[in-house]
Amino acid sequence: MTDLLALGPHAGFIVACYLVTLGVIGALFAWILADGARLRARLSAMEAQGVTRRSARARKSNAGEAGS
Amino acid sequence: MRLVAENLSCERGGRRVFSDLALTLEAGRALAVTGPNGVGKSSLLRVLAGLVQPASGEVRVEDGDPELSAGEHCHYYGHLDALKPALTVLENLAFWTAFLAPGRTGAQWQPMTPIEALEALGIDHAGDLPAAYLSAGQRRRLALARLLVVARPVWLLDEPTSALDAASEARLGQLMSAHLAAGGMIVAATHQKMPLADVGTLRLEAPA
């Protein structure tokens, strides 16, 4: 583990770089996940209200014909 | 309370639109302004609303709120809907509710809450959707909702029934009758027949 410490006089800059990279990528990743969750939540809320997409409605009416 | 205008004349772009026009409107009465296109119906409404300075004559509301100008007693419902597409329906209406100063805070002037106004006009289902997603008729109804949420005695309506379907027109008729029953006044520039019982008419003629 000694190599880890031998980062030389400018260790601060090296660590800073890795932290910045982790920070930017982490923030972007978290935002994408949060955005996805928010969209899925609003989509399910919409579906709960009974608003259905055309394709879903087409499938339902086909099912209706097939069933009767 | 009475809306009175004496020897009004108005010029737009150097052209005399109408001259020495006089009208008085009692509380609880409605007035339809008719006449061919371009004869100045909209200009008259904008003069009554105080948006345009008349070339001569004056507009006043007798025994209304003394500190307020005539225009501040009026709701103006023009061709433009004053809606921001980026805001949701409720945000738009809530803004106007908080922003517009009421014309008279008398007892019989209970304004509706935004939700009630939307229900009265049948667009409450779209409350949380951005106004951009509304159809033209729905946008007109949202603009009408503004008249219900802030109490002002005089309604100045420019083509109120345009872009409204039969159901909405009936709703508009009920709201107008309720407003008149509460002692309000309506001046409407319109071509079609107004969905109201007895309506005075003011016919503007093109200057000879």
Add this chain to the structure above:
Amino acid sequence: MSGWMGALFLRELRLSLRVGGGALIGVLFFLAVITVIPFGVGPDLNLLALIGPAVLWIGALLATLLGLDRLFQADRDDGSLDLMLMSGRPLEVLVLVKCLAHWAGTGLPLVLAAPVLSIFLNLEPLAIGAVALTLLAGTPALTLIGAIGAALTVSLRRGGLLLAVLVVPFSIPVLIFGVSASGAAVTEPTPFMTPFLLLCALTLISAVVGPVAAAMALRFSSD
């Protein structure tokens, strides 16, 4: 009384941040202007350090002015301006609230971005602090003065550029004291406080002159 002002402020801010709003565009324009200048002037760091404050101030001035043409025009196009004129609210205070909301959406991000951009101009920390402080005190004045131009050109189709031409002369004092204050922080002999206090005075003056003149212009503009 403060209900309607709060409602107006929140509405304007919300509109500028939402899709189609102009809030962050000002900062991008600021970044673009600051990046372009070294290509003209050359990458010599000492020269850039010398003209740094001036470049940042001129960038902020242009970003503010060019973001102002929609201040009243957007409301006029959709009919909101008519209702605001009839709203029974004092028009001067209405203009002041709109300017504050516009400044919060466009001006403040400039002040926050200035320290980051001054790295490109190789400014030292003291100069960065001075520029940020002077921008904080000066950009409201630019918005308030620009509002006069926005009100005057509200009925014109392509009012944006004309607005900048009309208003640049009034913003010259703000520019002079802003740049000299940020420059004075670095070069020892000249005091920092004098130009800075004059800059604050200019902002207070424009907080009165701007709304009054803009309100007058708006009353004449409705046809």
Add this chain to the structure above:
Amino acid sequence: MAILDLANPTRFLALSARLLPWLFAACVVAFAAGLYMTFFVAPDDYQQGATVKIMYLHVPAAWLAMMCYSVMAVSSLGTLIWKHPLADVSAKAAAPIGAAFTLISLITGSLWGKPMWGTYWVWDARLTSVLVLFIMYLGLIALWRTIEDPIRAGKAAAVLTLVGAINLPIIKFSVDWWNTLHQPASVIRMDGPTIHPTILWPLLVMALAFTLLFFVMHLMAMRNEILRRRLRTMQLQAASARVGVATSQAAE
């Protein structure tokens, strides 16, 4: 037969759902290997000492910034010429990721510059063109945000991306020329050490890790974008039909 009929969003969602876990696993493995090699295998540079380790972030990030822009350029061609329905979704999803990689490249480049030249920012030819690329990314994102209708926004952004793609080499050349024209004495080339195998390998592994990360994030962002468009069409529907009417249709 289209190699993989990705044009249909639903099939794309299903396929990407199956692909994502594997891609994510590969990305984690690649990063682990890359970081291990960077810190334990790669020797320090005789001149810069350990600061060369910054290169293992800076260079891959710059490569990714370029690669991301080329993915957007190809997507723009897909939008304008081949009319591929998912092309503008891919371009819009890639823009923020490209901007993020460019930002990392700029910051790490600037942090690398401090110990070497004593100042955070030097108008070095390569750093400058990466900065210009960053502004182009922000411009594209801003364009996406101002046009409300996704289809029109897609076409506008596609045109801007292609114009950008044509201009990138021109900008690169002119910045280099501008840099040599004003050759201030203090700037030394950014190349750093000659590429020695023990230094090259960690660099390639890190580049692979970054690329895998890009694909993972790009697929996820595209899935979000498809959901966002579905939500928008449903909201449009909700506004037009009263909810009651919608359910009665569904019940037929």
